[in-house]
Amino acid sequence: MSVKDKVIQIIAEQGLLDLADVSLSATLEELGIDSLGVVESIFAIEEEFDIEVPFNANAPPKSEFDISSVATIISAVETLVAEQT
Amino acid sequence: MNRVVITGAGTINALGGSVPETLQAMREGQLGIGPLQMRDLDRLSVKIGGQIKDFDPEAHFDRQKLALYDRVTQLTLLASREAMAQSGLEITEELSETTGVVLGTAAGGMNTWDDNFRSVYEEGKNRVHPFVVPKLMTNAAASHVSMAHNIKGPSLTVSTACASSNHAIGLAFQMVRSGMARAMLAGGADAMLTFGGIKAWEGLRVMSKTACRPFSANRSGMVQGEGAGVFLLETYEGAKARGAEILSELIGFSMTSDAGDIVMPNQHGAVRAIHGALRDARLDPQDIGYINAHGTGTAANDKTECAAVTEAFGAHAPALMMSSTKSMHGHLIGGTGAVELLACLMALRDGVIAPTIGYEQPDPNCALDVVPNVARQAKVTATLSNAFAFGGMNAVLALKAI
Numbered sequence: 001m002s003v004k005d006k007v008i009q010i011i012a013e014q015g016l017l018d019l020a021d022v023s024l025s026a027t028l029e030e031l032g033i034d035s036l037g038v039v040e041s042i043f044a045i046e047e048e049f050d051i052e053v054p055f056n057a058n059a060p061p062k063s064e065f066d067i068s069s070v071a072t073i074i075s076a077v078e079t080l081v082a083e084q085t
Numbered sequence: 086m087n088r089v090v091i092t093g094a095g096t097i098n099a100l101g102g103s104v105p106e107t108l109q110a111m112r113e114g115q116l117g118i119g120p121l122q123m124r125d126l127d128r129l130s131v132k133i134g135g136q137i138k139d140f141d142p143e144a145h146f147d148r149q150k151l152a153l154y155d156r157v158t159q160l161t162l163l164a165s166r167e168a169m170a171q172s173g174l175e176i177t178e179e180l181s182e183t184t185g186v187v188l189g190t191a192a193g194g195m196n197t198w199d200d201n202f203r204s205v206y207e208e209g210k211n212r213v214h215p216f217v218v219p220k221l222m223t224n225a226a227a228s229h230v231s232m233a234h235n236i237k238g239p240s241l242t243v244s245t246a247c248a249s250s251n252h253a254i255g256l257a258f259q260m261v262r263s264g265m266a267r268a269m270l271a272g273g274a275d276a277m278l279t280f281g282g283i284k285a286w287e288g289l290r291v292m293s294k295t296a297c298r299p300f301s302a303n304r305s306g307m308v309q310g311e312g313a314g315v316f317l318l319e320t321y322e323g324a325k326a327r328g329a330e331i332l333s334e335l336i337g338f339s340m341t342s343d344a345g346d347i348v349m350p351n352q353h354g355a356v357r358a359i360h361g362a363l364r365d366a367r368l369d370p371q372d373i374g375y376i377n378a379h380g381t382g383t384a385a386n387d388k389t390e391c392a393a394v395t396e397a398f399g400a401h402a403p404a405l406m407m408s409s410t411k412s413m414h415g416h417l418i419g420g421t422g423a424v425e426l427l428a429c430l431m432a433l434r435d436g437v438i439a440p441t442i443g444y445e446q447p448d449p450n451c452a453l454d455v456v457p458n459v460a461r462q463a464k465v466t467a468t469l470s471n472a473f474a475f476g477g478m479n480a481v482l483a484l485k486a487i
Contacts, residue, residue, distance in 0.1 A: 034349075035348075035349065035385075036346075036347075036348060036349075039288075039289060039290045042290070043288065052130075055290055056290060056291075056293075056305060056306060057289070057290040057291050057306075057383075057384075057385075058291060058293075058304060058305055058306045058382075058383050058384040058385075059304075059305065059384060
């Protein structure tokens with residue numbers, strides 16, 4: 001499974017959504033994921049890919065990890081996974 | 086109903102090993118937060134904290150006692166000793182049964198949990214010390230305080246996360262006010278700066294790796310501290326009769342529950358707690374000159390707390406001072422309200438307002454007078470101390486100069 005598919009699966013699970021409902025342009029908020037859900041999703045991503053995600057819940061926009069949409073999350077995870085290998 | 090006064094105070098925290106040292110540090114805006122010293126630090130992503138350095142338990146307690154005292158109990162006992170000594174109250178057999186102790190702690194004997202889990206899980210040992218249970222139980226500190234000072238009245242531990250101390254002091258206040266007890270030791274402590282304790286907090290992604298900057302636009306989260314604060318509360322008449330020095334009068338307490346979110350604070354719950362404390366104290370908003378903020382330095386707390394204070398105080402909000410001393414000593418979790426109450430005593434007695442240090446950039450969401458970076462001289466006759474805990478449990482205390 002690709003990074004993209006795995007991230008979508010994690011987000012879908014967090015938002016209790018069907019995979020098809022997780023559009024790349026959606027924000028986590030639009031998918032019904034609150035701040036605690038964001039932190040939990042990031043934890044799931046770290047566990048899935050065995051990576052450290054630089055994310056501070058106090059200032060999401062300033063974090064190095066861009067969570068502004070599903071697409072930016074996928075691309076940030078791809079970068080982190082690439083950096084690690 | 087009895088009037089309730091504070092005649093003794095004690096503390097140990099990252100700013101100092103006593104009340105005078107702590108107040109001196111607050112007055113000077115000293116930073117008690119620094120690099121943590123602990124094993125496996127390389128496996129932590131948060132490496133700073135308000136840790137009590139150079140603390141030698143054996144200098145204060147004999148070895149037999151130490152086998153029963155978790156760090157949190159040690160810190161609580163030291164703070165209690167100082168409070169009792171300052172009050173000069175002698176607990177006679179007669180007074181003993183009407184004197185109690187209420188302490189707040191979120192984690193209790195965290196160091197004992199941590200050390201012994203490590204020993205059985207990581208080191209594979211199959212046996213732990215026989216005193217592990219009495220050492221780690223959350224009421225251990227309150228029990229040892231009762232034994233140390235022969236306190237035989239109403240005694241218990243309350244645990245409401247970051248509001249534990251305020252709830253403890255508030256309950257003790259109500260007990261003295263109602264006549265249930267003649268004197269109470271009250272406050273709280275936590276010593277969660279353990280590998281497991283910090284790991285748990287790291288998980289929430291709200292911890293700063295650099296500094297605690299409450300109300301500053303460039304804040305990056307909270308910083309954990311450790312320590313204890315304990316106060317001796319008694320009736321005004323009792324204190325007068327024995328000629329004790331009165332530090333301040335406790336005049337109001339309110340507790341509310343948000344019934345909302347397990348971690349996100351709620352403006353309405355905070356406003357209700359502030360209004361409740363004012364009502365209980367029979368004060369008008371304009372009577373309050375200083376608020377010791379909960380001020381954790383997280384985006385969620387700071388915005389909500391400032392909005393709540395603005396709403397609760399209306400036209401008076403811009404005129405009052407509100408600072409967060411967590412910027413100096415870190416967040417003592419269950420012990421935090423007790424140490425922060427010292428800033429209220431300093432405001433009322435010495436006319437010195439403790440600053441919010443580490444303040445760098447104004448935040449439009451926190452447009453109150455947060456006493457940035459430098460302490461201030463001001464005459465204040467009444468103060469509030471806020472505590473808004475995880476779990477949505479809020480506790481606000483009101484104090485008056487005497």
